[in-house]
Amino acid sequence: MPLTKTELKDIQSLQTKKGRKLRKKFLAEGVRLLEEAVRHSVRPEMVCFSEAALSERGRSLVDRFQKLGIRMESLHLRQMDSIADTEETQGILATFPLPDSGLAELYRPTARRVLLCENISDPGNLGTLLRSAKAFGFELVILTGRSADPFSPKVVRASAGSIFGLSIAEAGIDELLALAIRHRICLLATDIHGLADMASVRKLTKGRGLMLAVGSEADGLSPELLENADARMRIAHATAVESLNAAVAGSILMHELYNLSE
Numbered sequence: 001m002p003l004t005k006t007e008l009k010d011i012q013s014l015q016t017k018k019g020r021k022l023r024k025k026f027l028a029e030g031v032r033l034l035e036e037a038v039r040h041s042v043r044p045e046m047v048c049f050s051e052a053a054l055s056e057r058g059r060s061l062v063d064r065f066q067k068l069g070i071r072m073e074s075l076h077l078r079q080m081d082s083i084a085d086t087e088e089t090q091g092i093l094a095t096f097p098l099p100d101s102g103l104a105e106l107y108r109p110t111a112r113r114v115l116l117c118e119n120i121s122d123p124g125n126l127g128t129l130l131r132s133a134k135a136f137g138f139e140l141v142i143l144t145g146r147s148a149d150p151f152s153p154k155v156v157r158a159s160a161g162s163i164f165g166l167s168i169a170e171a172g173i174d175e176l177l178a179l180a181i182r183h184r185i186c187l188l189a190t191d192i193h194g195l196a197d198m199a200s201v202r203k204l205t206k207g208r209g210l211m212l213a214v215g216s217e218a219d220g221l222s223p224e225l226l227e228n229a230d231a232r233m234r235i236a237h238a239t240a241v242e243s244l245n246a247a248v249a250g251s252i253l254m255h256e257l258y259n260l261s262e
Contacts, residue, residue: 003048003073011048011083011095017149020098026151028161029084029093031057036161037094038064044094046071050080053091061092085153098151103171106140109183109209113138113257116176116187116213118221119145120246126150127158128247129214134162136251136258138212141168142176145222173224176211185209186230188257189221190249194232202260204231212257214250 003011013019014027025045028034037044038061047065051074054062066072080089100106107114115138120126126148133141141150148155150168171179180187186208188201213229215221226232235244235252244252 003075003079008079008083014095015085015153017152020149020151024098025095026098026156027085027093027095027153028156028164029086029153030090030157031055031061031092033156033161034061034092034094037096037164039161040164042096042164043068044070044096046073047092047094048073048075048080048083049093050075050077050089050091052077053080053089055090058090058092065094086157099168101168101170103142103169103175103179106167106169107179107183108139111139112209112261113254114185114209114211115141115250115254116211116225117141117143117147117250118213118225119216119219120147120214121216122246123148123152123154124158125217125245125247127155127160127163129250130155130159130166130168131162132247132251132254134159134165136254137261138254139167141166142211143168143170144173144176173222177224177228180211180228183209185211187211187213187225187228188253189213189226189229189232190215190234190253191220191226191229191232192234194234198256198260201231201233201257205257205260210257212250212253214246214253217244217246 020026047070049062115133156163186205213225
């Protein structure tokens, strides 16, 4: 049975935070994102596709989802365009249930690396940080302050599908600081006046889990996080550049911390 106008509007509403919260679902669009969902064994609730726009890889995905018994809906291209967030649709998108975002439910004591994003409001920056977190072995990402919605279409795309392989929690500063104290997690704060010496960081984090806190490029981290940090870290670079983009800086430091444990 084809989708009704109401069902199409419900899917379209998932492009907004209000719609995602109301329906407890989010959208992922395009071949690469859905391939990543498959790779991480994350099952969609429903897949919409338009034969006219599908590539060979897209058709292969459709066949795979059909074999899994997932609800499949074939749409006219104009219908796909009406619910897609991208300018040029690849002919396939899917809805997924919104995962739990509670810190107490998502944190595991075995997590050795945690990324904390404070006020990362740009979707591209947040998506890039999520992608780097997955690449460099950060199992949990905590969002606090005015950070972007991690399940908005722009963040999901910018994460290149890494969002399907991460636990993402939302928490206030008091809650995450209490967690760090309770589990002896070393809180490392990004700060232009911090340490550039990774040898000192290695000694500090030895035998402990770590939490790397990244703030917005404009304002940096809040005084509360800076004051409670076990150490402040910075990236040495030429003085011709005043500061680095938050996603670039966070990614470089995640790579450095990844190398510490190798």
